[in-house]
Structure formats: structure tokens, C-alpha cells
Amino acid sequence: MGLEISSAFGRIALQHSPAQLQIQNGQTSVSIHQVPAEVAIEADPVRVEIDLTKAYADMGLRTSSAFLRQNADAGWQESLKGIARQAQLGDRMAEAAGRGQNLLAQLGKEALASAHEVNVGVVPKHRPEISFSGGLKVEATQPEIDVSAKTTPPRIRYTPGTVDVNVSPKPAIEIEFVGGILDIIA
Secondary structure, X not given: OXXXXXXXXXXXXXXXXXXXXXXXXXXXXXXXXXXXXXXXXXXXXXXXXXEOHHHHHHOOOOOHHHHHHHHHHHHHHHHHHHHHHHHHHHHHHHHHOOOOOOHHHHHHHHHHHOOOOOOOOOOOOOOOEEEEEEEEEEEEEOOEEEEEEXXXXXXXEEXXXXXXXXXXXXXXXXXXXXXXXXXXXX
């Protein structure tokens, strides 16, 4: 009695299709709107005023009205001083008349002996007065910028991959009993 075993090997066949991923981006639009800046410049002409009247007065240069006023005042003062001198001279002569003094010689010596003061000065003693008027006025506005953007989400399409498994031919084992009768007692 004997056993006979026969087997057939199976074959496995794999077929696959790859996964697919598709991404499509939509258009993005950007718009920029700008209001330009404005600048306004207003200019008043610059005016420089220089007043030299005090400096000119230091050097003896005056307007005619100031010259007349000063000389009239100076003349008046000098005339008062002259009257006072003549009155004093008259008083001295009246006192000396009865004494027999040589008053005229003494008065001549006094007139010659009077010293005049000499001094050196710097002219002009006053600075010119300088003033400015006018100027520049600048006004500016900030520019306005408006930025807007429209985006569209991407479109994504995913196709999963597949794997097909086929077994052909299917594996098999065959066991046969060859020879006599088999008693199976249980």
C-alpha cells in the first residue's frame, strides 16, 4: 500500500495602477488703487528791511528833518550859553571898572588858554537794524493706497491607486491511496 502525492504550484499575479493627484490653481487677481499725494507750496516773497538811520546818524548823515531839528536844538542851547557868557562878562567888567585892573588882558588870556578836548571815536556806534518778513508754507497730504486681492482655492482631485492580486492556477495538493483496501475502523 502506498500514498501518491502530487502538487501544483500556484502563481500570484499582481497588477497595480498608480495613484494620481491633480492640483489646479485658479487665477489670483490683485488690484491696486492709489490716490496720489498732493503737495501745496505757498511762497510769500522774502522781504529784508535794513534800517541804517542810527548808523548814519552816528556819522552825521541824517534826514533833512532830523538835521534841522538837531541843529535848531543845538543852536538854541548855544545861544543860551552865549547869553550866559556875555552876562558873566558884563558882571566881571562892572566889578573891575572901579578897581583899575587890566581886565581885558586877563580875559584875552582866558580865551586863548581854554583847551578844546580832542577825542578819537569809532563810527558808527549803532548796528543796522535788520528785519525779515515773508516765508514758505508747505502742506502735504499722504497718498492713499488700496490693495485688494481675490484668491480662488486650488482644485484637488485624487484618484487612489489600485492593486489587483490574481492567483492562477490555484495551488493544489492531491493525495491518493494506491494499492489495497483501506480499512478504517473507528
